[in-house]
Amino acid sequence: MAASVCRVGSTVGRSLSKARSPILLSLRRGQASVSYAQSLLGAPETRLTTLDNGLRIASEDTGHATCTVGLWIGAGSRYESERNNGAGFFLEHMAFKGTKKHSQSALEQKVESMGAHLSAYTSREHTAYYMKTLSKDLPVAVELLADIVQSCSLNEADIEQQRATVLHELEEVEGNLQEVCLDLLHATAFQGTPLGHSVLGPTSNAKSLTRQDLVDYINSHYKAPRMVLSAAGGVNHEELVGLANAHLSGVSFEYEGDAAPVLSPCRFTGSEILMRDDALPLAHIAIAVEGASATSPDIVPLMVANAIIGSYDITYGGGKNLTSRLARLSVEEKLCHSFQAFHSSYSDTGLLGIYFVTDKHCIEDMMHWAQNAWMNLCTTVTDSDVARGKIALKASLVGQLNGTTPVCDDVGRHILNYGRRIPLSEWDARIDAVTPRQIRDVCTKYLYDKCPAVAGVGPVEQVPDYNRIRSAMYWLRRKTTSSTPQEKDHLLCTTGERPPPLHHRRKTTSSTPQEKDHLLYTTERPPPLHHRKTTSSTPQEKDHLLCTTGERPPPLHHRRKTTSSAPQEKDHLLYTTGERPPPLHHRRKTTSSAPQEKDHLLYTTGERPPPLHHRRKTTSSTPQEKDHLLYTTGERPPPLHHRRKTTSSAPQEKDHLLYTTGERPPPLHHRRKTTSSTPQEKDHLLYTTGERPPPLHHRRKTSSAPQEKDHLLCTTGERPPPLHHRRKTSSSTPQEKDHLLCTTGERPPLHHRRKTTSSAPQEKDHLLYTTGERPPPLHHRRKTSSSAPQEKDLLLYTTGERPPPLHHRRKTSSSTPQEKDHLLCTTGERPV
Secondary structure, X not given: OHHHHHHXXXXXXXXXXXXXXXXXXXXXXXXXXXXXXXXXXXXXXXXXXXXOOOOEEEEEEXXXXXXXXXXXXXXXXXXXXXXXXXXXXXXXXHOOOOEOOOOHHHHHHHHHHHOOEEEEEEOOOOEEEEEEEEHHHHHHHHHHHHHHHHOEOOOHHHHHHHHHHHHHHHHHHOOOHHHHHHHHHHHHHOOOOHHHOOOOOOHHHHHHOOHHHHHHHHHHHOOHHHEEEEEEEOOOHHHHHHHHHHHOOOOOOOOHHHOOOOOOOOOOOOOEEEEEOOOOXXXXXXXXXXXXXXXXXXXXXXXXXXXXXXXXXXXXXXXXXXXXXXHHHHHHOOOOOEEEEEEEEOOOOEEEEEEEEEOHHHHHHHHHHHHHHHHHHHHOOOHHHHHHHHHHXXXXXXXXXXXXXXXXXXXXXXXXXXXXXXXXXXXXXXXHOOOHHHHHHHHHHHOOOOOOEEEEEEOOOOOOOHHHHHHOOOOOOOOOOOOOHHHHHHHOOOOOOOOOOOOOOOOOOOOOHHHHHHHOOXXXXXXXXXXXXOOOOOHHHHHHHOOOOOOOOOOOOOOOOOOOOOHHHHHHXXXXXXXXXXXXXXXXXXXXXXXXXXXXXXXXOOOOOOOOOOOOOOOOOOHHHXXXXXXXXXXXXXXXXXXXXXXXXXXXXXXXXXXXXXXXXOOOOOOOOOOOOOHHHHHHHOOOOOOOOOOOOOOOOOOOXXXXXXXXXXOOOOOOOOOOOOOOOOOOOHHHHHHHOOOOOOOOOOOOXXXXXXXXXXXXXXXXXXXXXXXXXXXXXXXXXXXXXXXXHHHOOOOOOOOOOOOOOOOOOOOOHHHHHHHOOOOOOOOO
């Protein structure tokens, strides 16, 4: 019936909302506000009692039929050293392996008979053992929890069994990339401190921890003043206190030798750590700065700031958190698959950051917009942003306390952190007291111009350089005493105000004209570019700055006269204010001696010089400059070739430059004769001017190198055969003779080589046939006296016989078994 009433009510509500009646809507809002406020004020009270040994009992009676009860202990990975890191996590697993009173099977049977759920967790500063059960079974639950904490069975067999389980969990954690990334973030942010330790510990410690290490850990940290017995649900506080006196009064509160552990401050280090793995499809990135501690008054404004940034996941439906600016950008620009703003607070420090998952090509964009969201919190956060963040934070706090287990956990952690339970009504009042200016001030304190810590896992090649990430941690400046005018221009705006875009800067006494040009205006907006006024003596600055304030100077050319002696500056600056100079060419005369400057600058003001070629004569001795510059003013030189004569001795320059002015040289080949001794240059350059040499082969006789002779020493009027009819040479190299020593008029097939006295059998095999005979294809070679069995095998057959394909070789005396295997078969037999 109640469900039916709820459905009817929701239907009526939808109908009223569609009708858009202002009266009804305001009535509904008022009723919702009243019910929310009443629910906060009507929340059950958390009662707190302390035993004689210092153990605290806190309970919250919600009237449920179930309850959650547990022991919260102030111990975690922060209290561990590098040697025993992971001991707390190992003990968490040993809690379910039985006690001195209950074996593992008896413990499991007793828990299952109650229909209860026994669990535990370890964090960096807290360890918890808790059980969810029916309210009537509260005494049994407290007895079992006290037995687990005080007399846990630490048998060697159970330890070895759990060691394998812990190692398996360590392997599984490697697949949880979010946890891996956040562990890396702690490791780099708090490097060299206990907060940099992971909760699970390294694999080496899991393999080496002994029973004595676990016993020492319990004796050092499981003390009554650091324990809280917390319960929520259908519990009676007096009954809970009685159960604690019965089962937990024997917990020790004294440390051996007064060696009470004291937490040392954990410094924050801006740094980065990247674990690149291109096999992963997505990059997991976390960036964080040092945050506020759990007891800091800045914790609430930072929580609101995180709620303003919000979170986003591509798998979310219904537009959840899309009121966040960063979430909207993530959807529109496809920046990431998910992101989440987080704040991990510890007893004396914290981490304020953003964790996101993105494609490898979007890392830089997402990093930019994440830092941009931080800078917006420091500078431009609005009332609407703060109001939205407050509502989101309140909804999150209320939603987290849904059930007895979250409430019990909240009570236990609050007692350890604050010494009391902070009710929702107090959180609500603190959140309502946050203002936009407070958000800007607190975010400037923790975010603005701070060194971040960066961690990444996956394809992280595109993560920006740390210096770029660091430089994106500031925009607008706070007040400073710097005397540099440029810094003042950017830094002296008040912290709460946004300076105008560029122009209404405060006045400065800087003597630099360029800075004055931009900085010395009053709060009014200066004209776009031109009506500046300065006393600078630099002509280039005067050219742009010395127009009167009320006039707009012509586009480029009516500059005031200057006495600068630099011809290039004069060329642009020395026109009268009322005249427009010709486009490029009518420059005033100058006495510059540089021919290149003269070439462009020395024309009269009223004349337009020809496009490129009628330059005035110069006395430059450089032939390349003369080639371009030394033509008369009224003549247009031919395109490339009619250059004036020069006395340069470089043949390559002569080849291009030494033709007469009125003649056009042939395209490439009719060069004048030169005395160069280099055959390659002669081959191209030494033909007569009026003749065109054949394409490649009719060169004049030159060098004695046989390879060059083969190509170059044919007569000038004849075209040599394609490759083979070369003239005779006296070269002693048989390979060259084989190609070069045939007669000029004959084309040998391939084989009629002249006889040679070479002793190399391989050369003889190819070269020693008579000129008129064609040797058989491969096998009828003449006999030789070579002693190499492999060569004999190919060469020692008679000229008229064809040897069998491979196997009928003649016998040899080679002692090598591999050679014998091929060579020592009889001639008429085929070996296997």
